[in-house]
Amino acid sequence: MDRRPERRSWIVGNWKMHGLRASLAAVVEIDRAAQACGEVDVALALPFTLIHAAAQAVSHIAIGGQNCHTQPQGAYTGDISAAMLHDSGADCVILGHSERRLDCGETDEIVRDKLHTALSSGLTVILCLGEHLAEREAGLAEDKVRQQLTHALTGLTPSPDLARHLAIAYEPIWAIGTGLVPEAPAIAAMHGAIRQSLAQALGPSARTIRLLYGGSVDEGNAPAILRLADVDGALVGNASLDSARFAAIIQAAQDIRDA
Ligand code: PGA
Numbered sequence: 096m097d098r099r100p101e102r103r104s105w106i107v108g109n110w111k112m113h114g115l116r117a118s119l120a121a122v123v124e125i126d127r128a129a130q131a132c133g134e135v136d137v138a139l140a141l142p143f144t145l146i147h148a149a150a151q152a153v154s155h156i157a158i159g160g161q162n163c164h165t166q167p168q169g170a171y172t173g174d175i176s177a178a179m180l181h182d183s184g185a186d187c188v189i190l191g192h193s194e195r196r197l198d199c200g201e202t203d204e205i206v207r208d209k210l211h212t213a214l215s216s217g218l219t220v221i222l223c224l225g226e227h228l229a230e231r232e233a234g235l236a237e238d239k240v241r242q243q244l245t246h247a248l249t250g251l252t253p254s255p256d257l258a259r260h261l262a263i264a265y266e267p268i269w270a271i272g273t274g275l276v277p278e279a280p281a282i283a284a285m286h287g288a289i290r291q292s293l294a295q296a297l298g299p300s301a302r303t304i305r306l307l308y309g310g311s312v313d314e315g316n317a318p319a320i321l322r323l324a325d326v327d328g329a330l331v332g333n334a335s336l337d338s339a340r341f342a343a344i345i346q347a348a349q350d351i352r353d354a
Contacts, residue, residue, distance in 0.1 A: 105328035108335025128342035150184025203246035270310025
Protein backbone atom coordinates (compact mmCIF):
# COMPACT_ATOMS: atom_id res chain seq x y z
CA MET A 96 0.00 0.00 0.00
CA ASP A 97 1.59 3.23 -1.10
CA ARG A 98 -0.53 5.84 0.67
CA ARG A 99 1.92 6.46 3.49
CA PRO A 100 4.68 8.55 1.91
CA GLU A 101 2.12 10.98 0.55
CA ARG A 102 0.47 11.71 3.90
CA ARG A 103 2.41 11.76 7.14
CA SER A 104 0.59 10.45 10.21
CA TRP A 105 -0.96 13.14 12.35
CA ILE A 106 -1.86 12.59 15.99
CA VAL A 107 -3.78 15.51 17.48
CA GLY A 108 -4.73 15.87 21.13
CA ASN A 109 -7.86 17.84 21.98
CA TRP A 110 -7.65 19.01 25.58
CA LYS A 111 -11.11 20.60 25.47
CA MET A 112 -11.74 22.69 28.64
CA HIS A 113 -8.93 21.06 30.59
CA GLY A 114 -5.56 22.39 31.65
CA LEU A 115 -4.10 25.06 33.91
CA ARG A 116 -0.57 26.42 33.68
CA ALA A 117 0.65 23.49 35.78
CA SER A 118 -0.31 21.27 32.86
CA LEU A 119 2.46 22.77 30.74
CA ALA A 120 4.71 20.06 32.21
CA ALA A 121 2.57 17.47 30.42
CA VAL A 122 2.81 19.49 27.20
CA VAL A 123 6.59 19.35 27.46
CA GLU A 124 6.49 15.60 28.09
CA ILE A 125 4.38 15.16 24.96
CA ASP A 126 6.84 17.32 23.03
CA ARG A 127 9.64 14.97 24.11
CA ALA A 128 7.66 11.90 23.12
CA ALA A 129 7.06 13.43 19.69
CA GLN A 130 10.76 14.11 19.23
CA ALA A 131 11.42 10.39 19.47
CA CYS A 132 8.82 9.63 16.76
CA GLY A 133 10.14 11.49 13.75
CA GLU A 134 7.74 9.93 11.25
CA VAL A 135 4.66 11.28 13.01
CA ASP A 136 3.34 14.84 13.19
CA VAL A 137 1.82 15.74 16.55
CA ALA A 138 -0.34 18.65 17.62
CA LEU A 139 -2.12 19.66 20.82
CA ALA A 140 -5.29 21.72 20.59
CA LEU A 141 -5.28 23.59 23.88
CA PRO A 142 -7.53 26.05 25.72
CA PHE A 143 -6.84 29.64 24.62
CA THR A 144 -5.16 30.41 27.94
CA LEU A 145 -2.35 27.90 27.41
CA ILE A 146 -1.58 28.47 23.73
CA HIS A 147 1.07 31.14 23.97
CA ALA A 148 3.03 29.55 26.81
CA ALA A 149 2.78 26.10 25.23
CA ALA A 150 3.93 27.36 21.83
CA GLN A 151 7.02 28.82 23.50
CA ALA A 152 7.72 25.64 25.46
CA VAL A 153 7.68 23.12 22.58
CA SER A 154 9.90 22.41 19.60
CA HIS A 155 8.57 19.20 18.06
CA ILE A 156 4.82 19.55 18.11
CA ALA A 157 2.32 22.05 16.76
CA ILE A 158 -0.04 23.93 19.05
CA GLY A 159 -3.63 24.60 18.09
CA GLY A 160 -6.89 26.12 19.24
CA GLN A 161 -10.31 24.50 19.46
CA ASN A 162 -12.47 27.25 17.97
CA CYS A 163 -12.33 30.72 16.46
CA HIS A 164 -14.83 33.38 15.38
CA THR A 165 -16.26 33.64 11.88
CA GLN A 166 -15.11 37.27 11.58
CA PRO A 167 -11.48 38.40 11.48
CA GLN A 168 -12.09 41.06 14.16
CA GLY A 169 -14.83 43.25 15.58
CA ALA A 170 -17.26 43.89 18.41
CA TYR A 171 -17.64 40.29 19.59
CA THR A 172 -17.14 40.40 23.35
CA GLY A 173 -15.49 37.31 24.72
CA ASP A 174 -14.59 35.79 21.37
CA ILE A 175 -11.22 34.94 19.86
CA SER A 176 -10.29 35.44 16.20
CA ALA A 177 -8.24 33.16 14.01
CA ALA A 178 -5.63 35.91 13.70
CA MET A 179 -5.36 36.06 17.51
CA LEU A 180 -4.77 32.32 17.65
CA HIS A 181 -2.10 32.59 15.00
CA ASP A 182 -0.50 35.53 16.76
CA SER A 183 -0.40 33.55 20.02
CA GLY A 184 1.64 30.82 18.38
CA ALA A 185 -1.07 28.43 17.18
CA ASP A 186 -0.49 26.66 13.88
CA CYS A 187 -3.86 24.96 13.66
CA VAL A 188 -7.43 25.01 14.93
CA ILE A 189 -10.15 22.43 15.38
CA LEU A 190 -13.42 23.62 13.82
CA GLY A 191 -16.89 22.10 13.79
CA HIS A 192 -16.37 19.84 16.78
CA SER A 193 -19.69 18.25 17.69
CA GLU A 194 -19.52 19.73 21.20
CA ARG A 195 -19.56 23.19 19.61
CA ARG A 196 -22.17 22.26 17.02
CA LEU A 197 -24.44 20.92 19.77
CA ASP A 198 -23.62 23.14 22.76
CA CYS A 199 -23.10 26.42 20.92
CA GLY A 200 -25.49 26.06 17.99
CA GLU A 201 -22.82 26.03 15.29
CA THR A 202 -24.52 25.31 11.99
CA ASP A 203 -22.81 24.05 8.83
CA GLU A 204 -22.82 27.66 7.57
CA ILE A 205 -21.11 28.98 10.70
CA VAL A 206 -18.51 26.21 10.48
CA ARG A 207 -17.90 27.08 6.81
CA ASP A 208 -17.39 30.77 7.64
CA LYS A 209 -14.98 29.89 10.45
CA LEU A 210 -13.09 27.57 8.11
CA HIS A 211 -12.64 30.30 5.51
CA THR A 212 -11.51 32.85 8.10
CA ALA A 213 -9.08 30.45 9.75
CA LEU A 214 -7.51 29.47 6.43
CA SER A 215 -7.06 33.10 5.43
CA SER A 216 -5.36 33.76 8.77
CA GLY A 217 -2.71 31.14 8.00
CA LEU A 218 -4.02 28.39 10.29
CA THR A 219 -4.34 24.74 9.35
CA VAL A 220 -7.88 23.57 10.01
CA ILE A 221 -8.95 20.24 11.44
CA LEU A 222 -12.57 20.08 10.34
CA CYS A 223 -14.71 17.72 12.45
CA LEU A 224 -17.61 15.77 10.94
CA GLY A 225 -19.77 13.07 12.43
CA GLU A 226 -23.19 11.55 12.80
CA HIS A 227 -25.54 10.92 15.72
CA LEU A 228 -26.23 7.33 16.72
CA ALA A 229 -29.80 7.54 15.40
CA GLU A 230 -28.47 8.65 12.01
CA ARG A 231 -26.09 5.70 11.89
CA GLU A 232 -28.84 3.29 12.89
CA ALA A 233 -31.06 4.71 10.16
CA GLY A 234 -28.34 4.17 7.55
CA LEU A 235 -27.85 7.92 7.15
CA ALA A 236 -24.33 8.32 8.53
CA GLU A 237 -22.58 8.76 5.20
CA ASP A 238 -25.19 11.20 3.91
CA LYS A 239 -24.85 13.31 7.04
CA VAL A 240 -21.07 13.43 6.91
CA ARG A 241 -20.94 14.14 3.17
CA GLN A 242 -23.44 16.95 3.68
CA GLN A 243 -21.38 18.51 6.48
CA LEU A 244 -18.28 18.26 4.30
CA THR A 245 -19.88 19.73 1.19
CA HIS A 246 -21.24 22.68 3.16
CA ALA A 247 -17.88 23.39 4.74
CA LEU A 248 -16.01 23.30 1.44
CA THR A 249 -18.41 25.58 -0.44
CA GLY A 250 -16.57 28.52 -1.93
CA LEU A 251 -13.04 27.20 -1.43
CA THR A 252 -10.74 27.18 -4.43
CA PRO A 253 -8.94 23.84 -4.81
CA SER A 254 -5.16 24.11 -4.62
CA PRO A 255 -2.21 22.20 -3.17
CA ASP A 256 -1.92 24.96 -0.57
CA LEU A 257 -5.50 24.41 0.59
CA ALA A 258 -4.87 20.66 0.80
CA ARG A 259 -1.80 21.29 2.96
CA HIS A 260 -3.85 23.41 5.36
CA LEU A 261 -6.88 21.18 5.72
CA ALA A 262 -7.42 17.94 7.60
CA ILE A 263 -10.70 16.17 8.23
CA ALA A 264 -11.55 14.42 11.50
CA TYR A 265 -14.34 11.88 11.35
CA GLU A 266 -15.80 11.75 14.85
CA PRO A 267 -19.04 9.82 15.30
CA ILE A 268 -20.85 11.78 18.01
CA TRP A 269 -21.83 8.61 19.85
CA ALA A 270 -18.18 7.54 20.07
CA ILE A 271 -16.89 10.73 21.72
CA GLY A 272 -16.04 10.19 25.36
CA THR A 273 -18.15 7.03 25.56
CA GLY A 274 -15.61 4.23 25.12
CA LEU A 275 -17.62 3.11 22.08
CA VAL A 276 -15.79 2.85 18.76
CA PRO A 277 -17.31 1.86 15.40
CA GLU A 278 -16.34 -1.49 13.93
CA ALA A 279 -13.18 -1.23 11.83
CA PRO A 280 -15.02 -1.69 8.49
CA ALA A 281 -17.37 1.17 9.37
CA ILE A 282 -14.45 3.52 10.04
CA ALA A 283 -12.70 2.47 6.83
CA ALA A 284 -15.91 2.86 4.80
CA MET A 285 -16.57 6.34 6.13
CA HIS A 286 -13.00 7.45 5.52
CA GLY A 287 -13.25 6.09 1.98
CA ALA A 288 -16.48 8.05 1.45
CA ILE A 289 -14.87 11.24 2.79
CA ARG A 290 -11.84 10.74 0.53
CA GLN A 291 -14.18 10.33 -2.45
CA SER A 292 -16.19 13.46 -1.58
CA LEU A 293 -12.98 15.44 -1.15
CA ALA A 294 -11.81 14.34 -4.60
CA GLN A 295 -15.14 15.36 -6.12
CA ALA A 296 -15.05 18.76 -4.46
CA LEU A 297 -11.35 19.58 -4.70
CA GLY A 298 -9.90 17.41 -7.46
CA PRO A 299 -6.52 15.68 -7.39
CA SER A 300 -5.02 17.85 -4.63
CA ALA A 301 -7.49 16.24 -2.21
CA ARG A 302 -5.39 13.10 -2.06
CA THR A 303 -2.90 14.83 0.24
CA ILE A 304 -5.54 15.89 2.79
CA ARG A 305 -5.20 13.91 5.99
CA LEU A 306 -8.19 12.08 7.42
CA LEU A 307 -8.17 11.53 11.17
CA TYR A 308 -10.45 9.30 13.18
CA GLY A 309 -11.67 10.57 16.56
CA GLY A 310 -13.92 9.17 19.27
CA SER A 311 -12.64 7.12 22.23
CA VAL A 312 -9.20 6.55 20.70
CA ASP A 313 -6.84 5.23 23.37
CA GLU A 314 -3.51 3.47 23.63
CA GLY A 315 -5.26 0.08 23.35
CA ASN A 316 -7.27 0.61 20.17
CA ALA A 317 -4.97 3.07 18.39
CA PRO A 318 -2.77 0.47 16.63
CA ALA A 319 -5.76 -1.21 14.95
CA ILE A 320 -7.47 2.07 14.04
CA LEU A 321 -4.33 3.69 12.66
CA ARG A 322 -3.72 0.71 10.38
CA LEU A 323 -7.04 1.14 8.57
CA ALA A 324 -7.12 2.28 4.97
CA ASP A 325 -7.49 6.03 4.63
CA VAL A 326 -6.94 6.65 8.35
CA ASP A 327 -3.99 9.03 8.48
CA GLY A 328 -4.11 9.79 12.16
CA ALA A 329 -6.27 10.35 15.20
CA LEU A 330 -7.97 13.15 17.11
CA VAL A 331 -7.71 12.17 20.75
CA GLY A 332 -9.63 13.74 23.61
CA ASN A 333 -9.52 12.07 26.99
CA ALA A 334 -6.39 9.96 26.40
CA SER A 335 -4.40 13.05 25.35
CA LEU A 336 -4.67 14.54 28.85
CA ASP A 337 -2.29 11.92 30.20
CA SER A 338 1.11 12.37 28.59
CA ALA A 339 2.07 8.68 28.92
CA ARG A 340 -1.15 7.49 27.28
CA PHE A 341 -0.86 10.06 24.52
CA ALA A 342 2.81 9.16 24.00
CA ALA A 343 1.77 5.52 23.54
CA ILE A 344 -0.65 6.58 20.77
CA ILE A 345 2.09 8.61 19.06
CA GLN A 346 4.38 5.59 19.34
CA ALA A 347 1.71 3.36 17.80
CA ALA A 348 1.62 5.63 14.75
CA GLN A 349 5.42 5.54 14.56
CA ASP A 350 5.47 1.74 14.82
CA ILE A 351 3.11 1.49 11.86
CA ARG A 352 5.45 3.69 9.84
CA ASP A 353 8.43 1.58 10.86
CA ALA A 354 6.74 -1.74 10.07
P1 PGA B 1 -12.49 11.37 23.19
O1 PGA B 1 -12.75 12.78 22.46
O2 PGA B 1 -11.17 10.86 22.65
O3 PGA B 1 -12.45 11.69 24.63
O4 PGA B 1 -13.62 10.48 22.79
C1 PGA B 1 -12.42 12.97 21.12
C2 PGA B 1 -12.83 14.34 20.66
O5 PGA B 1 -13.89 14.83 21.10
O6 PGA B 1 -12.14 14.97 19.85
